Amino acid sequence: MTTSTSANETAVAQASREPSEKEIRLVIAASSAGTIFEWYDFFIYGTLAGLIGAAFFPSDNETLQILLVWAGFAVGFGFRPLGAILFGFLGDRLGRKYTFLVTVTLMGVATAGVGMIPTAASIGIAAPIIVIGLRILQGLALGGEYGGAAIYVAEHAPPEKRGFYTGFIQASVVGGFVLSIAVVIACRAVFNEAEFAAWGWRVPFLLSLILLAISLWMRLKLSESPVFQAMKAAGETAGNPFVESFTYPRNKRRLVIAFAVTGILTTIWYTAFFSGLSFLRGPMRLEESAVEWMLLVAGLISMSFYVIIGRWSDRIGRRRPIVIGALLSLVLLFPIFWGMGSLANPGLAEAARDNPVVVAGSECSTDPFTELFDREQTRCGKLLETLTASGVPYSVEPARILSLTVGDETISLQEVWFADGMARRDGLLAALTAQGFDFERKAPPPANILGIVALLLVLGLLSALTYGSVAALLAELFPPRIRYSSMSIPYHIAAGYLGGFLPLISGIIVARSGDVYAGLWYTWVVVALGLAVVWWGLPGGPPRDFSDEIASDG
Incomplete structure (x- = not known):
């Protein structure tokens, strides 16, 4: 009896002790840095999509080549839910700290591995x-990383600053993308174009080993979450957190809300950054260096939006x-x-x-995957495919004989x-x-560049509004014993399938329709459906912790 009482007293003391400012700064710095590095590892693949395609998915069909790259991108996301289940179980059973030490190590090793693989020209289909395979490992690691870092910061933060502190974790996701852009720009400055295309693109992947060492050094200095320490001391950790996530009273409703919120934020995020990147590089035919600098500036400025929105949500609530x-x-x-299209390439x-x-x-329709299945594209389909890949808008008219007219010229x-x-x-x-x-790659005039950056910042603000408060919201939705x-689970199912498949699905829509803007309908529909669920199911008002909600409901 004395031992049990002592354990409970220890649990209460640990749970009630507020971390010092120094501890909070270390928690935020180490968690945010690790998140930046881990998302860098995941995003560098998409940032270098063109070179990845040439090295590992070569094809005479430009559209097919880039779609295969995005399919590989999507595979990593597809395994995020499995990583969420595996590492969520470990995080709720063994602790937050050591679980995301494992995830960051797995991510770093897998990313460096991509930089060491011989090209398809050397080893064929094995490449x-x-x-x-390495993208699958990255997806598993990422499935455990975000939840661990977000919960770790949330469980250290005082309730009135939870949105503000976790806003740094949200900003760190953008930070990973920004870092990937910055490293590519630096590599392009060091290597000439031929060297970078031949082997210099591998350097950003190999850099992951250095980032891994820094991340491990920082995170090993951290102590376990006080909330988890209290639960463990009191013997209140979950026996099977995966099962309890679906059997805990009213938790299924919360899982649906979390899925809807994530569907909104993830499609807006990837549309803002990855669709913006591929749109300007691809059909708008801008110089790659110009695109990278515009995304770098917009991304750096946008990072502050997530912290500001997180802090704002501490006052007005997470829903608004x-x-x-x-x-x-x-x-x-x-x-x-x-x-952006009118500013990027007005000519x-x-x-x-x-x-x-x-x-x-x-038979004027396109199927970008015919080559994979040894099917022959129709003659009209081949024309449409090439026009779409070149960013040329067109209209189609029915006729018995195939023809192509430009203005009055046949x-x-x-x-x-x-x-x-x-x-x-x-x-x-x-x-x-x-x-x-004019199909030469362009660098827009300064006024147009400023206009594009401004529009990218608007996209960044939309992303921050839907993402900045989410780590705090998700931590507050669920009981600590099964929080990880x-x-x-719902976060990575939605992010993995709705967000991770966005470049692939929107690319297929564009390839089939010939309209470079048609892929945006995917984002629009997902956001509309998610908004309906959030409007119906997520309560408004000031932030409410899970324990406060249970007390008021009781």
Whole structure:
């Protein structure tokens, strides 16, 4: 009896002791740095998508090559829920600290491995298979990282500052993307273009080993979460946190809310940063260095938005910023990308307006995956595919005989175009160039660059509104004994499948429709559905901890 009483007294003392300012700063710094490094490891793959495609997924079909890269990107996300289950179980049973030490180690080793794989030209099909295997390991690691870091900070933070402190974790996700851009820019400055394309792109992956060492050094200095220490001392840790996540009273409703919130934030986030990156690099045909600098500046400034929104949510509640951000996203998403398109390459838009491209024929639909299944794309489909990959808007009209007109000019279709993808691309671009189209990569004038950065910042603000308060919200939704599992499972299912598959799904929509803006409908629909659930199920008002909610409900 005395031993039990002593354990309970210790638990109460540890739970009630407020960490010092120095401890809080160390917790935030170490957790945020580790999160930046881990997301850097995951995002460097997407940042270098073009070179990854050439090295491991080579194809004469540009559209297929980039879709295969995004498929590999999606595979990593697809395994995040499994990582959430595995590491959520360990985090609720063994502790927060040591669990995310394991996740950051796994991520660092897997990322460095990508930089060591020989290309497909050297080892054939084994190269993409190994890449996919390492992406799976990264997905497993990431499934445990975010929940661990967010909960660790939330459980150290006083309730009135929980949104503010966890806002640094949310900003760190953007920080990982920003770091990946900064490292690529630095490597491009060190290596010439040929060297970087041949082998210099591997350096950002190998750098992961240095970042891993720094992250481990910082996180080993941390102590366990006081909330977990209290639960462990009191003997109140969950027996099977995965099962309890679905059997705990009213927890299923909370899981649905967490899934909906994550669906909103993750699709807006990836649309803002990855869709913005691929849109400007791809169909808008901007110089890669110009795109990287614009994303770097916008990302750096945007990081502050997440901390500000997190702090704001401590006063007004977690629900209001999410609802505001989702509603604004539904209204502004298409206009923002239309604006970036008009600023990025006004010459391309003007040429398409003055000399509209019309394809007339039968069976005019595209299937970017025909090459994988030894099927033959239709002749019309091949034309549409090349036009889409080149960022050229077009319209389709039914006709018995295939034809291509640009303005008032009919383009002679060469037979070699339908047998050789490279010849088709070169021939089409030459014919369109003669009609006023300019396919040289551009660096927009300074005023246009400022305008694009401003629009990227608006996207960053929309992301911050829907993301900045979420770590605090998810920590408050669930009971401490199953918090790691209950928070991680819906978060990573939604982020893994709704967000991780966004570049692939939106890319397929664009490839099939020929409209470079059509992929945005995927984001719009997911946000609209998520908003309906949040509006229905997430209570408003000031922040409420789980224990406060239970007390008021009782």
